[in-house]
Amino acid sequence: MFRKQSVFTFLQAQIAAFLGGITDYCLMILLTEVFKLHFTFSILISGTVGAIINFSINRFWVFKNQSGYSSPINKQLLKFALVVLGSISLKSFGTLVLQRVFQIDYRIGRLITDSFVSYGFNYPLIKYWVFRANEEQNVTESN
Structure with missing residues (x-):
């Protein structure tokens, strides 16, 4: 069951990343091609x-059961x-x-870079640091 939940959480996180990413990528192209910003500035804004x-999808859907509303949103x-x-x-x-x-x-370079950054940097930090459940919370919930 633990493995199923981990796979399900990973897939949910990929949906959240895809929705944020597709918005990011399309906005980057719009800002670069239509508004003529240098792509590095476009990446800053679109990112x-x-x-x-x-963040919104991860907090309220993907990791809701892991840390959900018990963790302060500011943190x-x-x-x-x-x-x-x-x-x-x-x-x-x-x-x-x-x-x-x-x-x-x-x-194309952005797509290549994104694949490495998403799986090697974003996902591990979001799962294990940003939305990590408190150890005390897990103990309390299991009692």
Whole structure:
């Protein structure tokens, strides 16, 4: 059962990441192509919007049973903001390196960078740090 729940939580988190990510990616293209912002600035703005969507879905759906409403939202928001800052920095830098060094179009470079950042950075930090259930809470609930 533990394994089923872990897989289910992972899939839910991927849906949250996808919805935030698709918003982020489409807004990045809109800001870059239509409003002519440099893609690194577009990633900053679009990443912030995508993060708000991702946080909301994670807090109220994905990790609701893990830490849910018992953890103060301010504490979770602060932790999530730190993860987002790291994520946006990695995405911007990775996309820039792929574009400048390897001449990969920023849209493709962003997709490549996102896949590494999402699975190797965002998901572990969101699951095990931002929305981690308190050990005391788990003991209390099991009694």
